[in-house]
Amino acid sequence: MGKKILAVDDSRTMREMVAFTLKDAGYEVIEAEDGKNALTVLNGVKVDAIITDLNMPNMNGFDLIRALRGNATYKFTPILMLTTEGDGSKKEEGKAAGATGWIVKPFNPEKLVEVVKKVCPLGAAA
């Protein structure tokens, strides 16, 4: 069974890059433009992993992670946050909110796939 990933980012470029890269790697990808939109999207579909930016309008990444961790369906779903190099405090806050891991921006496609495979490998029944 294929793996479905939700990419949440207010930057269209980032979102599309993440989506394209992951689709290329064999994942199914859906997109949301902020935390609030992500929750709406997740209302109708179940995804296997979520990649979210942190700084977004309407609902930021931290609040999104907290909201998802409070939801039975997404309590244990891998959630990766997109963060920038050396922003330790953000990483800590994200971890405290319940993020599974992080991807450091600017990411390169290979690294992105590598990290996603780490928490949500294709073909594994996790």
Next chain:
Amino acid sequence: MSILDQFKQTYITECFELLADMESLLLNLDCDAADNEQLNAIFRAAHSIKGGSGSFGLDYITDFTHILETLLDAMREGKLRPTREAVDMLLKSVDVVSQMVTAAKDGITPPQTLGKELRKQLEQFVGQSTAEISPHQEESQPQEVMATYDINFIPHENLPSTGNEPLLILSELAGLGESKITADISRIPTFAELNPTACYITWQIELKTAKTLHAIEEVFEFVSDYCDLKISQRQNIQENIATPNNPQLAEEISPKESNRNNAIATSIRVDLEKVDKLVNMVGELVITEAMLKAQTRHLADEQFQGLIRGIDELSQHTRELQEAVMSVRMQPVKSIFSRMPRIVRDVSAQLGKDIRLVTLGENTEVDKNVIEQLGDPLTHMIRNSVDHGIETPQQRSIAGKNPQGVIYLSAQHRGGRIVIEIRDDGAGINRSKVVAKAKEKGLIAKDAILSEEESDQLIFAAGLSTAETISNISGRGVGMDVVKRNIEALGGTITVKSELGKGSLFTVSLPLTLAILDGMIVRVGSENYIIPITAIIETLRPQAQDFHRVEGHNDVIEVRGEFIPVIYLGDVFRVANCEHQAGKTLVVLVESGHNKMGLAVDELIGQQQVVIKSLEANSDPVKGISGATILGDGRVSLILEIGDLAFMQPGKTNFIVKAA
């Protein structure tokens, strides 16, 4: 083409959008009471631009936006106040980044000097030294040597709650080399005490690998805070019994596996060429439909009832399809309106005026082509209102007005056209001054008597500037006539109404699209021509005595005391067998710019919406013809370019002098 190249275009497009957002947010920012959400939004825009730039190797953008981001972050956190100077600097930064993005788009590296000064200022403002070290940690790869590691992995009970999965970690670890994994299940409590979402199992792993210690540590990167981990290297290999055990994880599984993929696929991006092709195809379809329809007119109703009904339906669907396709090209005027606040701000600051711009109806949609060509005239009009319309605060105070002037910019749909109004509460047009100037310049006769409305329209005349001092804002009165010409080239009209001391109102009316035109079909000899309806003032059948022969010039006709040159279309286009006899021809009175003229034709056929076909695609531009269309009977008909006709006649009259 790599993935990155493919997305560079998207990135650049998005950058321009973000920069426009930043600009409008900055312009709306109230320096005294900055809204945190606004600052956040500005920060996010800068952050997004920076975020993408790194991925595409646009280091110069990364470097510049980094300082912007720092500054904005400090503002966001209240450490710095968004003063007017700061906002000005940020606005300039938007320009600089915009230039950088443009350079990136063209694939060139901008000069080192670009934004250098500004960057210094920004840094000074932030109080940060220039020595910003970018963390480039090029690690020297340690040599890979085969070694055996003992790994003691004791997850905390809460590890699964982070979305991490011990099984995946173990299998990743196993992927590094040859591994033996032993699970210790002694921590698992009795069933009564068991928390199904906690992790109780611990693992002892023996890993034989050529990878470095760092690579092993990386496997545990995300969980290092949620486990006790000990990794030690050893030389002698012990045999252990591997008992792989599934971690006890009772993940709640939601059965509602819905296939409905309601992601945000609410819009797609389409190449403009494709849309244009679609518009063209529909244009052809409309013509074919009109031809079919013309054919059915001759058919007997009872015999071909089904066919006639079918064609009627086809017509309706074609019209709907045409509307739908046209709407694809429609864009809100927001993209132009959003440029205006900056212009008002800059120009009014330069002139020491205090002006507020109020925009209304920014979401009014109009064809993309119209939008593209509307930017310049609108900019000019706004500048004109700021420069000539609104008075200085002192003058306003003296006149008993609010020192702050207001310019309203609005757009709305009205009768199948878009109407844009620019209203200011300034001084209004000083008619006596305008008229005096026009007389002085010889634009009107010395003894002409003009109505208020007519005097106001004089400001669109070439070579008229009444501003006491010539500024570099609106120039030397070369403005409004050019504006009028541009608007008319789009098939639009512009008028002005003004009241002294109270302000002026400019009204621009434009067609929603340039692909279709309302035309009057006229016959000249055996040929049909189309005159754009917007150019037509009225149609006359003058008597022979209304025609006057002017030596060396065209004939003129007298219409209510005004002498208007007559152009015989049959002569201009050398059509055989056309009426040339005064009193027998019809005269269509048209106006282009300040030229009124009468077009002598044989017959008016009727009014019709026609699909414009470009001539230039197939031949060189033809003077006097703006395009062509295909009529219902399948005949090609040329659309007249009224502006050209005025210059195609010998002895043209440039301005119409009212008979005293």
